[in-house]
Amino acid sequence: MDCGICVAPGRFEVAPRAWPMIAPPGWRLVDIAAIGICGTDYHIFEGKHPFLDYPRVIGHELSGHLADGPDAGQLVVVNPYLSCGTCRACLRGKPNCCAAIEVLGVHRDGGMCARIAVPEANLYPAEGLSAIQAAMVEFLAIGAHAVARAGLVPGDRVLVTGAGPIGLGTAIFARLAGAEVHLSDLSAERLATARRLFGFERLQEAGRDILAGDLAEGFDTVFDATGSAASIMAGFPLVAHGGSSVLVSVVKDDITFADAEFHKRETRIIGSRNALRADFDRVIAAIRDGQVPTDAIATEVLPLADLPGRFPGLAAERGAIVKVLVTP
Incomplete structure (x- = not known):
């Protein structure tokens, strides 16, 4: 063969x-x-x-x-x-x-x-x-698993950094969980694709200070799907008090954060690897239901x-x- x-x-x-x-x-x-x-x-x-x-x-x-x-x-x-x-x-x-x-x-x-x-x-x-x-199903299950690890509840404000396939899958299942989903990426083309094909309207330009106005307090959960250590570390200050940072991507570099800020916010840092049978079943059902x-x-x-x-x-x-x- x-x-x-x-x-x-x-x-x-x-x-x-x-x-x-x-x-x-x-x-x-x-x-x-x-x-x-x-x-x-x-x-x-x-x-x-x-x-x-x-x-x-x-x-x-x-x-x-x-x-x-x-x-x-x-x-x-x-x-x-x-x-x-x-x-x-x-x-x-x-x-x-x-x-x-x-x-x-x-x-x-x-x-x-x-x-x-x-x-x-x-x-x-x-x-x-x-x-x-x-x-x-497999790549979407990675995003579904990350969302399950985060324990999102309806109304949570989340930021997904990285609008590639894994990031888009994470954003789709965060939206299905009832979250207010924001997407960030260095590529204007990827953000335009997220809007055109998937209906995401809350698009944030990576590298810009977005903690202003309604977003001043940050995000309940920040998902990183970039594979970039710099992006992961830049995302920590975007986590709201009491919020979580979910590392969907994996990097070879060391990740550091300011301990005082970490404790002040009682931040959770969550690793998310691969997916479980329940995540595959969730994705299969969502596709079957047209979601x-x-x-x-x-x-x-x-x-x-x-x-x-x-x-x-x-x-x-x-x-x-x-x-x-x-x-x-």
Whole structure:
């Protein structure tokens, strides 16, 4: 079968691999229907991912049809986070931050191919969704998980910094939670896209002092989805007294804050990693109920055979892209 492989930084190829015919005990075979390309894939292509060995079959935003068993043909969403089940995090119901986690397409080969074997516990029915919609669930679940971690209540004022796909997903689910959602980004183009395609009107120019007028007291929750240490630290003063800072993105740099301000505000700093089954189910239900504008999310759908020629351009132009999806 043909697979999408990052052979080395800057080099993406479609090459044959063996077709999986038998799944290990407790695993299922899935015929992949659609794959979303995300920031992780672009970082792998650019050689910027710290936890990856080349060559690697990429792809972790996956939908597919069960290829074996009595329910063969059923559309499923793939949870790409493979957990050990025995560490303290797993035993406490937090497999999303398993101490030995492996992510498809990062720590092991992913799903940019025709068929893959996946633990059965990582496959969630996607009844009522199209294959393209089902391939969007994973990245949206990251935002849904961040919103759940924040514990938003209707009427909360929130700021989402970073209007890329993860930030937009976070903003969508914060809005569904009843929050007043503000978006900030360095890119005027991304902010315009957030307004045009998703109806967000409270747009804040990054780097400008926005604590004035009605916003003088700050935001009950600030979500950072930028992947920038400077942005995370710039967001701390924007948190209102009694509020929270939720770190959706991850950075390699140290993060610092003024201790006096932290204690004065009784700030909560919350890490948010990956997503749980409940977050996937929440997203699936929201898409099924028409609460998520999936047509606006899907910038383009292209066949795997076209991706080698398109990948460099997509990586370079991703600021103008919400989500590109690939069909094998």
